[in-house]
Amino acid sequence: MSLFNVYPLFDITPVKGDDIYVYDQNGTQYLDLYGGHAVISIGHSHPKYVQNVSEQVSTLGFYSNSIQNPLQTQLAEEIIEQSGCKDYQLFLCNSGAEANENALKLASFHTGRKKVMSFTNSFHGRTSAAVAATDNPKIVAPINAQQKVEFVEFGDLEAAEKVLSKEDVCAVIVEVIQGIGGLDEASTEFYQGLSKLCKHYETLFIADEIQCGFGRTGDFFAFQKHEITPDIISMAKGMGNGFPVGGILIHPNIKASFGLLGTTFGGNHLACAASLAVLEVLKEDGLLNHTKEMSAYFQEAASAIPQIKAVKGRGLMLGLEFDFPITELRKNLIFKHHIFTGSAKNPNLLRILPPLTIQKEHVDMFIEALKKEIV
Numbered sequence: 001m002s003l004f005n006v007y008p009l010f011d012i013t014p015v016k017g018d019d020i021y022v023y024d025q026n027g028t029q030y031l032d033l034y035g036g037h038a039v040i041s042i043g044h045s046h047p048k049y050v051q052n053v054s055e056q057v058s059t060l061g062f063y064s065n066s067i068q069n070p071l072q073t074q075l076a077e078e079i080i081e082q083s084g085c086k087d088y089q090l091f092l093c094n095s096g097a098e099a100n101e102n103a104l105k106l107a108s109f110h111t112g113r114k115k116v117m118s119f120t121n122s123f124h125g126r127t128s129a130a131v132a133a134t135d136n137p138k139i140v141a142p143i144n145a146q147q148k149v150e151f152v153e154f155g156d157l158e159a160a161e162k163v164l165s166k167e168d169v170c171a172v173i174v175e176v177i178q179g180i181g182g183l184d185e186a187s188t189e190f191y192q193g194l195s196k197l198c199k200h201y202e203t204l205f206i207a208d209e210i211q212c213g214f215g216r217t218g219d220f221f222a223f224q225k226h227e228i229t230p231d232i233i234s235m236a237k238g239m240g241n242g243f244p245v246g247g248i249l250i251h252p253n254i255k256a257s258f259g260l261l262g263t264t265f266g267g268n269h270l271a272c273a274a275s276l277a278v279l280e281v282l283k284e285d286g287l288l289n290h291t292k293e294m295s296a297y298f299q300e301a302a303s304a305i306p307q308i309k310a311v312k313g314r315g316l317m318l319g320l321e322f323d324f325p326i327t328e329l330r331k332n333l334i335f336k337h338h339i340f341t342g343s344a345k346n347p348n349l350l351r352i353l354p355p356l357t358i359q360k361e362h363v364d365m366f367i368e369a370l371k372k373e374i375v
């Protein structure tokens with residue numbers, strides 16, 4: 001019996017995590033500037049997180065969505081309070097793709113339309129409609145390709161209007177800051193223009209905040225910088241600090257009805273306990289402000305390195321664009337300096353997605369290692 005071999009793996013076996021570090025079975029310490037794909041928000045094994053999840057599993061780990069679960073209401077209230085997305089309604093699920101799948105499905109139910117508009121270089125997950133709306137033909141199976149999706153150049157408002165004006169699009173889905181696509185963000189003018197077009201042509205605006213949301217940019221959601229009001233906001237990754245939990249926030253104009261959406265595991269007691277711990281730590285430790293401070297420190301240090309041509313992204317969702325492909329550099333950072341970083345579609349881009357608890361000393365460690373490797 002062997003595993004279905006779909007992941008190219010580094011030969012490292014983490015067995016323990018503590019804040020910004022992970023440790024392998026030999027006790028070797030690794031600085032985690034990747035957060036397991038932007039998932040670790042409040043740090044590995046944060047004491048509050050361990051306490052919440054442990055207490056919950058020892059009392060009630062799971063029951064289905066056929067009973068009252070006050071933890072879900074508490075979670076909704078806390079997200080609304082911290083994000084300021086007043087009156088939105090919360091639907092919980094288990095992953096990012098599932099969040100987008102439900103967002104797209106809901107848009108289709110709400111408008112009665114079938115077509116989706118998405119953007120070049122986008123990634124929205126690997127389930128049916130989510131993968132069809134992803135700009136990567138390699139991961140779209142024939143069964144997914146039957147979805148009707150039109151791709152528009154990211155940032156091109158005129159092209160967007162051409163598609164939307166046909167009045168057959170149920171939703172526009174957009175990562176406010178693209179993740180794997182390479183940390184691009186369009187202008188405020190573009191997001192506001194797109195939002196206006198959506199309203200005019202009665203298409204729902206879905207902000208995919210799965211990677212850039214839940215405090216990663218130093219704002220609770222990345223779209224907030226652009227002062228828009230999405231119809232649906234999808235979330236996952238940082239929401240559970242490693243516990244599989246996702247969700248969508250749904251504008252009050254969209255009405256629920258029994259059976260419209262559903263899931264067995266979504267919003268279970270353990271998932272809620274994990275996410276409530278994340279929210280408590282984000283608030284108590286002032287991690288959104290801290291994210292902005294650390295980002296400024298990181299960006300200043302990185303900008304002083306001549307081989308870095310651009311520092312992209314916001315908050316602690318950063319991309320360092322070098323004037324050479326980063327594959328070797330990334331390997332050397334891991335195996336020689338014991339620092340995890342990420343890659344992107346752009347071969348010259350090194351992705352930095354650390355826990356939001358990162359301190360200046362960790363940034364210094366990275367910059368020192370980087371200098372050793374590139375001079």
Ligand SMILES: Cc1ncc(COP(=O)(O)O)c(C=O)c1O
Binds near residue numbers: 175
């Ligand atoms: C922007 C974005 N949307 C959706 C997803 C899919 O999330 P998941 O892997 O939890 O299904 C990801 C994951 O990388 C993502 O970055």
